[in-house]
Amino acid sequence: QLFGPLGAPKYDEYATDIKASGEHLLDVINDILDMSKIEAGRLTLELEHLDVADAVRDALRLVAGRADIAQVRLNNEIGVQPPVLADKRAVKQVLLNLLSNAVKFTETGGEVNITAEASGGWLKVAVADTGIGIPAAHLSKLGKPFEQVESQHSKKHKGTGLGLALSRSLVEMHEGVLTIESDEGVGTTVTFTLPLAATH
Ligand SMILES: Nc1ncnc2c1ncn2[C@@H]1O[C@H](COP(=O)(O)OP(=O)(O)OP(=O)(O)O)[C@@H](O)[C@H]1O
Ligand SMILES: [Mg+2]
Structure with a gap:
């Protein structure tokens, strides 16, 4: 004792x-x-008709505690969207990874916005943060296993470097695309697409 x-x-x-x-x-x-x-x-994916807004709500609940501690605001602006044809577990994992990153790499007082837009047979979901951003030289390398950007900030927040690579692979298994746009010191937006159930 x-x-x-x-x-x-x-x-x-x-x-x-x-x-x-x-x-x-x-x-x-x-x-x-x-x-x-x-x-x-x-x-293997188990495809089903899925409401991404539900998955977003679930994922937000899981990062809410961390966002609170970091004093980062989470804004769910996804609205009502048509169903996608996707694997529920995969979609949740992608959202959780992107939201975890957005919270992890955003300083106190920043915010994270989740939006979505349906067009041309695809639902495009975006997770945008006002965080530290990613230097242009690193941008093209990210999304491969174990790629991470060294910085004072990232040293405080240990990770494995698998989240983005996994997310990209899971999205590509659905024939979708995952893109990362970032401005150093301004913020990062990660966008991914999923097939709409009605057209696929
Ligand atoms: N929203 C973001 N803002 C700034 N940098 C980011 C963001 N998302 C990812 N990164 C950069 O990309 C790297 C890879 O992200 P990834 O999610 O794959 O790994 P990780 O978060 O470091 O670890 P893990 O997700 O495995 O716990 C991060 O280490 C970070 O350098
Ligand atoms: Mg991560």
Whole structure:
């Protein structure tokens, strides 16, 4: 009983840290497993008619705590959209990765906007932040496994460098495209497309 009698607040704190570390490790392992599966051509999609606005709400709930701590505003401006033909788990994972990045790479007082637009058989979803941005020289390299930009900010926020690569692969498996636009010091917008159910 190194930190006093059982029941002392310290134990609570450590238990919380241990749980968070465990969850983080599980996320990393799952990302690596997913990447391996995709590269081996073994990840199959279960396509269904899906409301992306629902998936956005779910993903927002998962990053709300982190956004609160970072004092980053999350604006859900997706509105009502026609259903897409997509794999629910994949769409959630893409949204979660993009929203996590947007929150992680945005300083206090910044914001993240989620919008969508249907046209020509595709739903185009954009996650835009007012964060640190990505230097032009790095932009073309991102979206490949383990590519990360070294900066003071990123050193404070450890990650594996798999989120974007996974997201791009998952979107491309749906025949969609994922694009990253960024201005250093101004912000980043990641856009991806998914096939509309009605036309595919
Ligand atoms: N919204 C963003 N703003 C600024 N930089 C970004 C943004 N999204 C991604 N990046 C840059 O791209 C790199 C790769 O992103 P990715 O999501 O693949 O990895 P990660 O967030 O570092 O780790 P992981 O997602 O595996 O936990 C990041 O390390 C960061 O340098
Ligand atoms: Mg990430």
